[in-house]
Amino acid sequence: MPPEQIPGNRLTLLESGREYFPALLAALDSACRDIHLESYIYANDAIGQAVSAALCRAALRGVRVHVTVDGFGGRNFPADFLPQLLAAGVQAMLYRPEFARFRLRRHRLRRLHRKLAVIDGRIAFIGGINIVDDDNAPPEMxxxxxxxxxxEGPLVARMHQNMRRMWEIVAWANFKRRYRLLDTQPATPPQVGDQSAAFVIRDxxxxxxxILNAYLDxxxxARREIxxxxxxxxxxxRFGRALYAAARRGVRVRILLQGKSDHPLLRYATQTLYRSALAAGIEIFEYEKSFLHAKVAVIDGTWATVGSSNIDPFSLLLAKEANLVVADRRFAExxxxxxxxxxxxxxxxxxxxEFERQPWPSRLLRWASYGLVRLAANLVLPTDRTDD
Structure with missing residues (x-):
């Protein structure tokens, strides 16, 4: 069943941190009731410090502030920011902090990969951007x-409710007692626009x-382009077959992937798929200008998604993710x-x-990477997974 599209919203597309963080910081500084923020990474850089300062300012003026950071992606968060935030009255927790004692067990790889914020139940943010400066990367990336x-609009209420529930679950896991937010659920925001969208999660x-089924549907x-x-x-x-079938029926399929990667093993594994995809008529591009971290798609100029979910087994079948699925031509275009x-x-x-002309050690490296990634996925993913 397609995700429920909620009408009456105003959606503002934000590209990278240069557009996202000014909007987020302005919303945090305007908060008067409550803030919920989730992030996989929370870096100790200019952006992390600016967001923390805004959260502290909000808490000091009486705003209820709840922050949840993943225990692996944000493993330095307790030392870098937690004392400062707690001293100001911010309530902050780690999701699965036991990851530091790593073993290849499924429950420890179920990370909180979402990037969400809701302010006063009236404005929300969703996407793939962590709390980290765009320039916090090697110079070439x-x-x-x-x-x-x-x-903005009625969809915010659904996002707010889900984030409240996540906070309660993580609080119970951390403190081993039932935890309920004491404030009442705010009313659904009024319609402020004419755009329809769905909030789609993976748990x-x-x-x-x-999220996988939203993509597959x-x-x-698709009739024209992906x-x-x-x-x-x-x-x-299933995902691969759906793309191949679309290409066979004449749909133009283009895929933009990383040309500069922070996870070379996964990139090499992905490159083993290029030969068959190109033979099927799928166009593949690698982004070489800088570090591609996006997780977006547009289909037939009418359907679009922006979110935290990658198209790999760990995002689609293991991590907690959140995507916006938009049925609006203006936004999609x-x-x-x-x-x-x-x-x-x-x-x-x-x-x-192109890859067949490479020396055999390079080809072997890619096939070995593919085998290792698939082996790791098979070891830790649920036995009833739905995409194999």
């Missing part, structure tokens, strides 16, 4: 290229395949124009035979 969306209970109904920009791309069988600009200014198109 700066700046990060990513997207988020500012949401390990009732929504294990919701849209790909299977444009995907995704940082970590290693699709399962705006996002497509931005990705087209990235294709034109910073991407290189992959050509058939």
């Amino acid at each position: 700066r700046p990060r290229y990513d997207y988020a969306v500012q949401v 390990n209970i009732r929504h294990r395949a919701d 849209a790909i299977r109904s 444009l995907i920009a995704n940082a970590y791309f290693l699709p399962g069988v 705006q996002l497509q124009a931005r990705v087209e600009q990235a294709l034109a200014s910073g991407a290189r198109r992959m050509r058939a035979g």
Whole structure:
């Protein structure tokens, strides 16, 4: 069943931190009732310090502030920021902090990969952007290229409710007691625009395949074109078959992937898929201008998604993720124009035979990487996974 589209919203597309963080900081400084913020990474850099200062200012003026950071992605958060935040009255927690004692066990790899914020139940942010400066990367990878969306309207209530519930779950896991937010659930915000969108999550209970199924439904109904920009791309069988079937029926399929990666093993594994994809008529590009971290897609100029979920087994079948799925031509066309600009200014198109001409050690490295990633996925993913 397609995700429920909620009408009456105003959606603002934000490209990378240069557009996202000024909007987020302004919203934090305008808060008068409550703030919920979730992030996978919370870096001790100029952005992390600016966001923390805004959260402290809000708490000191009486705003209830709740921050949840992943225990692996934000493993330095307790030393870098927790004392400062707690002293100001911010309530902050780690999701699964026991990851420091790493063993290859499924529950420890179920990370909080979402990037969300809701302020006063009236304005929300969703996307792939962590609390980290775009330039907090090696010089050749700066700046990060990513997207988020500012949401205003009735959809905010659903996002707010979900984040409140997440806070209660993490609080129970950390303190081993039932924890309920004492304030009452605010009313649904009024309609402020004419855009429809759905808030789609992936968890390990009732929504294990919701993001995957949203992609599959849209790909299977595509008639003209599919444009995907995704940082970590290693699709399962059903996703791959859906893309191949779309290409066979004449849909133009373009995929923008990383040309500069912080996880070379996964990038090498992904490159083993290029030969068959190119042979099927799928166009593949690598973004070489800087570090691609986006997780977005546009289909037929009417359907779009922006969120935290990569198209790999760990995001689609293990981590907690959140995507916005938008049924609005104006938004889809705006996002497509931005990705087209990235294709034109910073991407290189992959050509058939390019990797076959490489020396055999390079080819062997890629196949070995693919085998290792698939082995790791098979060891830790649920036995009833839905994409194999």
